[in-house]
Amino acid sequence: MSASDACPVGHGEQQKPQSCPVDHAPPKDSAEACPVDHTSRSTWSQFFSPTAPPVSAGTLSTERETSSIPRPADGNWVYPSEAQFFAAMARKNHNPQAADMKTIVPIHNAVNERAWAEILKWEAGKGSEACGGLQLVNFKGKPRERSPRAQWKVLLGYAAPFDRHDWVVDRCGTKMRYVIDFYTGHTPGSNTTNGNISFFLDVRPALDNWEGVKMRVERVWKRWFP
Numbered sequence: 672m673s674a675s676d677a678c679p680v681g682h683g684e685q686q687k688p689q690s691c692p693v694d695h696a697p698p699k700d701s702a703e704a705c706p707v708d709h710t711s712r713s714t715w716s717q718f719f720s721p722t723a724p725p726v727s728a729g730t731l732s733t734e735r736e737t738s739s740i741p742r743p744a745d746g747n748w749v750y751p752s753e754a755q756f757f758a759a760m761a762r763k764n765h766n767p768q769a770a771d772m773k774t775i776v777p778i779h780n781a782v783n784e785r786a787w788a789e790i791l792k793w794e795a796g797k798g799s800e801a802c803g804g805l806q807l808v809n810f811k812g813k814p815r816e817r818s819p820r821a822q823w824k825v826l827l828g829y830a831a832p833f834d835r836h837d838w839v840v841d842r843c844g845t846k847m848r849y850v851i852d853f854y855t856g857h858t859p860g861s862n863t864t865n866g867n868i869s870f871f872l873d874v875r876p877a878l879d880n881w882e883g884v885k886m887r888v889e890r891v892w893k894r895w896f897p
Contacts, residue, residue, distance in 0.1 A: 726769040740787045741806045789874035802843040811837045848877040
């Protein structure tokens with residue numbers, strides 16, 4: 672299978688760009704790997720429809736949507752199909768329901784498009800245009816690890832994020848790591864798909880280096896002194 676068939680979502684161990692970013696130990700075909708970390712599937716299951724009518728797995732779509740997220744090589748990342756989601760979950764004995772795939776696939780795609788859009792806002796004017804634009808290099812899901820900001824919010828009484836990703840992007844040779852906390856709820860500016868389901872993302876550069884610190888300080892400065 673070609674690299675262009677890979678999935679752009681990370682929920683498991685660090686992966687090479689050409690493979691699906693979910694650790695499923697190891698799949699025969701990386702295109703079949705499911706983009707939802709099964710350790711946090713109980714949380715993602717809130718997006719499933721409890722009243723969805725029975726659907727045969729054989730009727731699931733095999734069509735795949737190409738993302739807007741550039742890969743290090745030519746082209747963009749490609750999202751898994753409904754059938755691939757189902758096959759990956761069934762292979763790992765997670766008792767998937769075919770009807771759920773009709774819900775989780777569009778949510779999965781929308782979440783990742785939103786994450787990329789937020790990263791592009793941070794990267795605007797930082798120089799990636801000089802080499803053809805920003806690229807997503809690799810990704811790691813950390814559903815069991817809360818970021819320091821998420822921990823602080825929980826202490827203040829806010830709901831905890833249901834998932835966390837770390838995405839590394841390439842800005843003309845400069846690697847920048849972004850931390851993404853995923854929340855659900857009805858909040859201003861949140862994305863909503865499939866009826867009443869809503870989510871919002873807290874996306875920001877990690878404080879790994881001076882560039883990340885500078886970007887965070889600049890954002891705060893502009894917010895208070897526009």
